[in-house]
Amino acid sequence: MTELIIFTDLDGTLLDKETYSWESARPALDRCRELGVPVVAVTSKTLEETRDMAAGIGLDERFVFENGGGIWLGADRGVLVLGRPHAELRAAFRRLTGFFPDLRGMTDMTVAEVAAFTGLLPAAAELARRRRFSEPFVIVSGGGVAGPAVAAARAPEIVAAAAEMGLQVVRGGRFYHLMAAGQSKGVAVRRLTVEMIPPGAPAPQTAGLGDSPNDFPLLTAVDFPFLVRLADGGVTPCQLPGVTVATRPGPAGWCEVVLALLARPGS
Ligand SMILES: [Mg+2]
Incomplete structure (x- = not known):
């Protein structure tokens, strides 16, 4: 075989x-x-x-x-x-939020917020925040996480701005992920x-x-x-x-x- x-x-x-x-x-x-x-x-x-x-x-x-x-x-x-070091991605993410204040990074969320959003237990949510090579984020709308239609409409300009920084944004099941181009x-x-x-x-x-x-x-x-x-x-x-x-x-x-x-x- x-x-x-x-x-x-x-x-x-x-x-x-x-x-x-x-x-x-x-x-x-x-x-x-x-x-x-x-x-x-x-x-x-x-x-x-x-x-x-x-x-x-x-x-x-x-x-x-x-x-x-x-x-x-x-x-x-x-x-x-x-990939690229997380500190570098966080610096880029902060610049992105200057253009797009409706982005919220996982690193900015408390463990309780990550747990509530993902359904993970707090101990698992704490492990989820230990990023090395990516910054997951959500798009916020009306006080909560934007629905799929709103997020899909907003995503292209965020993807383009990340590309201008030599980075990329990909969509997972719950979060968008800012990470190195080519990763x-x-x-x-x-x-x-x-x-x-x-x-x-x-x-x-x-x-x-x-x-x-x-x-x-x-x-x-x-x-x-x-x-x-x-x-x-x-x-x-x-x-x-x-x-x-x-x-x-x-x-x-x-x-x-x-x-x-x-x-x-x-x-
Ligand atoms: Mg999946």
Whole structure:
């Protein structure tokens, strides 16, 4: 069997968007473990929250965090840096808020605010604020977080202003993320794939699963790209060729497409 690595987004993909449960994906996760197929997190979460999460689920020790800003190569090798330092991004974010006062960065939120907005427990929200290579932010409107239509209308000029600073803005499931230009889940996945090949071994096949636009570079970087459905049963509009869309949302969709992948002819 050709070696296979499965790269997966967490929130809204392997984890239920509201409950953060991965129970619906359990049969496929168990099958991956039986077959020795590594499942690798590729997420906008921080190093600390991903490390806890990956250990709890039983994922590979290695993972991509903060939208490709860094790769955790394991306790012995530590962090491979791909992004720009958080202090630099915060300085740029402050300049952005000069133009767009309706932006609110995660670093400016209290732990209680992050917990309320994300549904995370306070201890997990505290880990979520430990940014190294990205600044998540929301667009505020009328005293609360702007709805999807308002945010989508506002986003292009914010994206353009970030680009003029040599940075980029990508949209995840809950937050926009300010980060280095050229940083992506896809760049990081290509790099980590190389790091995971044992000396002398052939290149593995790769699969990728996501639910949001910030996952598109991940889907482009793999042999088998999958989108799971959103909680409402819809799917993020995606023009990428060759993407298989699960019939179900989040971890239930994850389970469906991974079991089919593991049972594919020739595997
Ligand atoms: Mg997601």
